[in-house]
Amino acid sequence: MHHTDDALSEHESTAIHEPRLWRDKGWTARVIKNEDGDGWAVEMIRGGSAEPALVGPWTMGRNKVDPKPLDATAHQTLVKTASEVIRRHEQQLHAQLNKQVSIESESGTVIVKLVITPDEFEPFGTLTAEDSFGDVLATVKVRPDFRLTRDSAERWAAGGFDRIR
Structure with missing residues (x-):
């Protein structure tokens, strides 16, 4: 029996390691144009969630035009930050x-x-x-x-x- 990627839900499928899209360990980091003016932002999306758990500013690359490329270290830091944001939100909700x-x-x-x-x-x-x-x-x-x-x-x-x- 041959398994295709369709058998897995989209977010559990293959990891992606690209300069502006990094998917790993259940999280997707996506570098996007900053909506409020110039520069770049990064979205952190957990699993198959439609809404980002976190959107934050993202650093310019060396040429001061393009965004700094994502890498494993940056992704790890972003996952930590986004997880903390979700945890605080869940605690707040629980308290309410x-x-x-x-x-x-x-x-x-x-x-x-x-x-x-x-x-x-x-x-x-x-x-x-x-x-x-x-x-x-x-x-x-x-x-x-x-x-x-x-x-x-x-x-x-x-x-x-x-x-x-």
Whole structure:
């Protein structure tokens, strides 16, 4: 059985090592004309993503006209930078979608967690109360704009962890 490159998705196929296009280790660096005036920019695209994870300025070559050619070292540095940008973005997103507070109740410390499930049509939140051993005391669905604060958590606990209207 003969395998063609079509069997692989485009971004996993052969590495490309060209002065303005460098594809390796799941990342593509592409040197492009800078849209805001003169000079050059570099786009870093992860895997089969349509959007670049990072677009940054790119150095001129020796002739002060053409871009500096890409090489393995430059690609490696760009991959590191772009990965860091993605990681920070994912952490930020995680922080926006996951919050928790701890409150004191008669039975001890209770951790109340809010997880927002993003959805184009019907995003929702899930509020969960856990005791200090991590056992779930209650879970309710809440509006995606529910604000979890120590106060709202204490009110929920005081109401016996009933559904929140």
